[in-house]
Amino acid sequence: MAERSNTRERLIRAASELFWAEGYNRAGVNAIIRRAEATSGSFYHFFPTKEDLLLAVLARAEGRIKRLFSPTEFGKIIDPTERLFAGLGVLRQELGRGAAEFCFPMAALSAELSDTHPRIRDGMASVLRVWVRAIQSLLEEGANGIRNERDLKTEAHLIFAAVEGAALQAQAFQNLDLFDESLIRLHVLVRSQPDDAEFSEGFKGEFEPPVQQENATQDWRSW
Amino acid sequence: MAERSNTRERLIRAASELFWAEGYNRAGVNAIIRRAEATSGSFYHFFPTKEDLLLAVLARAEGRIKRLFSPTEFGKIIDPTERLFAGLGVLRQELGRGAAEFCFPMAALSAELSDTHPRIRDGMASVLRVWVRAIQSLLEEGANGIRNERDLKTEAHLIFAAVEGAALQAQAFQNLDLFDESLIRLHVLVRSQPDDAEFSEGFKGEFEPPVQQENATQDWRSW
DNA sequence: ATGGGACTAGATAGATTGTTCTAGTTATTT
DNA sequence: AAATAACTAGAACAATCTATCTAGTCCCAT
Numbered sequence: 001m002a003e004r005s006n007t008r009e010r011l012i013r014a015a016s017e018l019f020w021a022e023g024y025n026r027a028g029v030n031a032i033i034r035r036a037e038a039t040s041g042s043f044y045h046f047f048p049t050k051e052d053l054l055l056a057v058l059a060r061a062e063g064r065i066k067r068l069f070s071p072t073e074f075g076k077i078i079d080p081t082e083r084l085f086a087g088l089g090v091l092r093q094e095l096g097r098g099a100a101e102f103c104f105p106m107a108a109l110s111a112e113l114s115d116t117h118p119r120i121r122d123g124m125a126s127v128l129r130v131w132v133r134a135i136q137s138l139l140e141e142g143a144n145g146i147r148n149e150r151d152l153k154t155e156a157h158l159i160f161a162a163v164e165g166a167a168l169q170a171q172a173f174q175n176l177d178l179f180d181e182s183l184i185r186l187h188v189l190v191r192s193q194p195d196d197a198e199f200s201e202g203f204k205g206e207f208e209p210p211v212q213q214e215n216a217t218q219d220w221r222s223w
Numbered sequence: 224m225a226e227r228s229n230t231r232e233r234l235i236r237a238a239s240e241l242f243w244a245e246g247y248n249r250a251g252v253n254a255i256i257r258r259a260e261a262t263s264g265s266f267y268h269f270f271p272t273k274e275d276l277l278l279a280v281l282a283r284a285e286g287r288i289k290r291l292f293s294p295t296e297f298g299k300i301i302d303p304t305e306r307l308f309a310g311l312g313v314l315r316q317e318l319g320r321g322a323a324e325f326c327f328p329m330a331a332l333s334a335e336l337s338d339t340h341p342r343i344r345d346g347m348a349s350v351l352r353v354w355v356r357a358i359q360s361l362l363e364e365g366a367n368g369i370r371n372e373r374d375l376k377t378e379a380h381l382i383f384a385a386v387e388g389a390a391l392q393a394q395a396f397q398n399l400d401l402f403d404e405s406l407i408r409l410h411v412l413v414r415s416q417p418d419d420a421e422f423s424e425g426f427k428g429e430f431e432p433p434v435q436q437e438n439a440t441q442d443w444r445s446w
Numbered sequence: 447a448t449g450g451g452a453c454t455a456g457a458t459a460g461a462t463t464g465t466t467c468t469a470g471t472t473a474t475t476t
Numbered sequence: 477a478a479a480t481a482a483c484t485a486g487a488a489c490a491a492t493c494t495a496t497c498t499a500g501t502c503c504c505a506t
Contacts, residue, residue, distance in 0.1 A: 004473065004482060023335035025248035029464055040465080041484050050464065107388065108331035110395035112246035125396060151408075157401065158408040161388030162381060165330065168391075169384060172333035173348060178380065185374075185381040189412045227452060227503070252494060263495080264454050273494065 008046045008056075010036040016057045020100030020171070024054060024109050051117055054109070058123040062130050065102050069134050080141035085187050088163060092183075095167055096176055107164055132156045155190070162186050231269045231279075233259040239280045243323030243394070247277065247332050274340055277332075281346040285353050288325050292357050303364035308410050311386060315406075318390055319399055330387055355379045378413075385409050 014036035018027035029050055033043055047053045069087040077083045094101055110124040136156035143152060166182035237259035241250035252273055256266055270276045292310040300306045317324055333347040359379035366375060389405035 005484090007483080021334075021338065023246055023248060023331075025246060025463095026335060028462075030462090039485050041467095041470095041486070044465070045483060107391035107395050108246075108334060111244075111331060111391050112249060114395050114397065115244065121396065128392065128396075154404045154408040158385060158389075158405040158412070161392060161405040162385040163388070164391065165384030165386070165388030166381075168330035168334050168387065169351065172330050172337050173344065173351075174337065181377045182381040182384040185377040189381070228454090230453075248493095251492075253492090262455050264456070264497095264500095267495070268453060271495095 007036070007038050007042050011038055011043060011046060011053065012056050012060060015053050016061075016100050017098060019054065019057065019109060020106070021098060024112055051120060054120055055123050058106075058120075058127055061102055061127060065127070065130050065134060068102065069138055080138045081190060084135065084138045084159075085183070088183060091163070091167070092176065092179060095170055095179060108168060128160075131160050135159050159186065159190065230259070230261050230265050234261055234266060234269060234276060235279050235283060238276050239284075239323050240321060242277065242280065242332060243329070244321060247335055274343060277343055278346050281329075281343075281350055284325055284350060288350070288353050288357060291325065292361055303361040304414060307358065307361045307382075308406070311406060314386070314390070315399065315402060318393055318402060331391060351383070354383050358382050382409065382413065 011032065015027070015032050018032055018035060021027070022031075029040070029043065032053070033040055043053075047056065068090060069083055071083070074083050074086045077086055091102060100106070106124060106127070110121060114121040114124070132153070133156075136152050139152045139155055140149075162182060163186075166179045169182075170176050170179035234255065238250070238255050241255055241258060244250070252263070252266065255276070256263055266276075270279065291313060292306055294306070297306050297309045300309055314325060323329070329347060329350070333344060337344040337347070355376070356379075359375050362375045362378055363372075385405060386409075389402045392405075393399050393402035
């Protein structure tokens with residue numbers, strides 16, 4: 001009835017490391033099994049397919065992401081922006097250890113699989129939402145209602161995109177400096193930004209935020 | 224003597240699309256051949272291995288990146304920041320067409336391959352340098368020597384990381400809005416930023432920029 | 447016109463992949 | 477003690493992968 005071994009957990013952990021290090025397709029089932037010190041019999045006892053293993057990896061990550069920025073984790077840090085970047089510092093450590101417990105830089109995998117594996121695409125979308133919401137709620141806390149929600153959401157998206165891109169570069173070149181450079185700059189920009197919130201709202205001469213949003217999008221397409 | 228067919232070019236083009244859409248390992252040689260309307264005989268006539276094909280894709284991209292932000296391309300746009308984002312708008316269109324001619328979102332591939340394929344890692348590093356230099360020189364143009372070079376380089380890194388992350392998300396979820404949201408916000412942040420250059424330099428209380436840089440890095444590690 | 451280099455064609459090899467299968471062990475329940 | 481369920485073991489299979497091989501066609505220079 002109750003589970004009697006930690007093999008399932010070992011497989012998930014091994015997979016999350018290998019998927020991140022080598023990508024979904026390159027990380028073979030055999031390699032995962034070997035790293036987890038299991039056998040294919042055990043593997044297919046717990047997971048019907050390799051795809052289901054990736055889904056389990058994603059599911060476990062969501063919980064960890066939610067906890068990453070929680071006040072209990074960084075009790076001493078009051079300022080929400082600083083708590084955000086403190087959490088990203090934890091991420092940095094994971095990166096250094098070659099782990100990917102938070103599944104944050106997995107857009108790469110998703111791009112690899114979204115066409116053919118709709119369940120994984122959905123799972124990834126869910127992870128993305130969790131990330132953006134976590135960041136956004138920290139930004140809201142720091143904004144004290146001064147900035148509108150729409151702006152905060154796009155900023156959360158930007159922050160996550162930047163973190164993901166920086167993590168990928170760091171992984172690709174085995175060099176955490178690349179991650180640090182981008183994040184230090186990001187920190188500066190995010191910190192210096194609330195002051196000109198008013199300015200940024202209408203920097204294109206428009207006044208109503210949603211319309212300005214529309215126009216800005218238009219600009220992209222026009223070139 | 225001189226080449227007599229465009230097969231090589233067709234193979235490079237097909238590969239750049241498939242590598243981007245499916246990743247290096249998933250994009251099989253056969254699929255590339257089929258898409259390029261070639262045969263394996265032709266393939267291995269031009270490229271000793273699949274890896275060499277990817278290297279050719281990277282090599283071609285470098286030239287295109289350099290041209291992307293050139294003044295001739297956007298003759299009417301004088302402001303360098305606007306020229307930067309105009310170039311990124313071109314990128315956006317390529318994304319919409321499923322192409323990856325500029326090899327910009329290929330950190331994903333690199334992460335997939337850097338361990339086992341050192342030549343590709345080096346090729347990717349070169350593409351990264353080209354990108355960062357291109358962005359940095361635009362930023363320098365716009366800064367009129369007011370901001371120090373170090374800051375501009377980290378900012379260029381951040382911009383590229385954000386663009387890459389946003390592109391990956393857009394590809395993963397087949398939704399360009401994700402790209403737009405991040406880039407609109409990035410535009411706002413980069414635009415609003417030169418004013419507080421002085422502030423951002425020493426925002427942690429340090430004065431000498433390199434030292435401040437060191438300390439900021441320290442902060443990451445401390446958590 | 448002919449020799450030679452550039453290129454094409456596609457069958458095939460050899461390795462690797464995800465998955466299945468049968469037979470087993472271990473622990474818990476009755 | 478026997479039965480049942482949870483789990484393990486690893487050989488084997490079918491599909492797919494990259495790369496090779498031989499035999500060709502096409503075009504240009506001599």
